[in-house]
Amino acid sequence: MSDSLRLYFKFIGIAFRARLEYRSDFLFGVVGVIVLNLTNLALIWVLIARFRSLGSWTYWEIVMLYSMWLLSHSVYAVFFWHLSRLEDDILSGRFDQYLIRPCSPLMQFLGREINYMGVGDVVFAATAFILAYSRLGLRWSAGQWLFFAVALLAGLVIETCIAWMIGALSFWMGRSRAIYAISLRFNILTQNYPLDIFGQWFRLFITGFLPVAFMNYYPLTALLGKQNALGVPWLGFLSPLVALVLLALAAFVWQRGVAIYSSSGS
């Protein structure tokens, strides 16, 4: 395992060097993503300036909600974004190469690329979060910070595993990017606004089926002492469990997928 991890970082090192081959693309990408996020928050600000608040959420609470999601999402984006493009490796037959080397195909695939654009997300998310924290006048205890950190990690695992599972579907379907695009739309939609403003069916969908609400909404309502939309206070503490279940599920789907690949080829 530690050996795999060591190799993974060597892979990432090469992927990073490859990215730097295209320097200006790198810089434009990072700056572009920051501008994109600013636009996003500006839109929410316009909405709130008109309606005072969204549900029971003030502007800075929403900034915190958004930046909490973005913190997890950005790390996912830097390291795992290409999970949604697994189909390319399967269709082009590059996946064959992973199978003729003495290390894990998953590690080779994950180590193949890093996505610099996510770096802009990280910078933006951290800044926005710090601003929101001070504007809301919060004073979290060590325990609360620990919970926050665990929730961030869980959020990372949740988003990664959703993408991983959908990516692995291409072992059966050839392509699965359309499904990923849909899930990403849902994901982004919910992260821009608190769950309170949506109808009941959508709340249940985002909680039970595509559980992205566990990335930020439920843990943050617990941290801010707010009532969550389903009125079940302990949901906020369920994030790590949701993450573990998804991890097991995704690993299973992946394993089945690789088995299918070796019986059907590309």
Next chain:
Amino acid sequence: MAIIQAEALSKHFKVPVRQAGRLAAVRNLFSLQYTHRIAVEEVSFTIERGEMVGYVGPNGAGKSTTIKMLTGILVPSAGEVKVAGLVPHRERKRLTHSLGVVFGQKTQLWWDVPVIESLRLLKEIYKVPANIYKTNLELFNDVLDLHHFQNTPVRQLSLGQRMRSDLAAALLHSPDILFLDEPTIGVDVVAKERFRTFIKQLNQERQVTVLLTTHDLSDIEKVCDRLMIIDKGRIIYDGPVSGLKQRIMPYRVLVVDFADGVGSVEIAQAELIARKGQQARFRFNRHQISASELIVELAGKYPIKDISVEEPEIETTIRDIYARSAAGQALGDA
């Protein structure tokens, strides 16, 4: 002891049935009908350590599928397979240390970084000891001129250089077995020659077993001792390269330059296939008449300036084998 053994090896794929006609695209989307496509059917062969075997066949004949089963990428539908004493699809990871694979159509190097970076990473992946890494790099420098382009990103290499880099990548961990799938595709004559010399040297010095698939039959003629021909998933020829022409192609072509003034020419046991000015080409079956008999007979009837005998090209030979296999004729001595 045999290093590669395949016994009644088969691979069938399940492919969706494509329908034609109105709204076919939409109907295909929801169709649950499948059919079985036979890629490889009951293929058996044994390859000894140090053999160099050519593996040819038309597109879609089952070459790549066979190689994928030998490397453990694909699980066979039926039959037994053993490579270096291991069952590939069950002990895939262990087997990788004995295998070097070059897929000519796609590189296994990292596209945007210098070649040497890829090799350094492969050294880590295969845990190649420092001294072996060094010896191998020296060999690659000597024979493949690797040092001339090792600091160039792969995307900027010529096809020939890329093929050499891929060979280096496949051989870095000193495998016993080398699978080459169309390695010389698109590569120029000089680079091909270099490739052939290198493979032969490797085979002599290290006893590396080579299985080579290619569309360039001169690769096979110059490198391999043995040839296997696959067509429609079945092996239709397995034997020495050198004997192939003699046994399969009994026809030779006699090219004769007649002296000026010789008009139409006719001879019993040879067929006139071309006449251009004073030069005529006769095709004859060497089992019916020998070249010398034919020459004597011709020279007795007509004044001759020059004469030569042409062997059939190996390509013609193999085309002939495909054709006969398609016609359901048995192979063997004609």
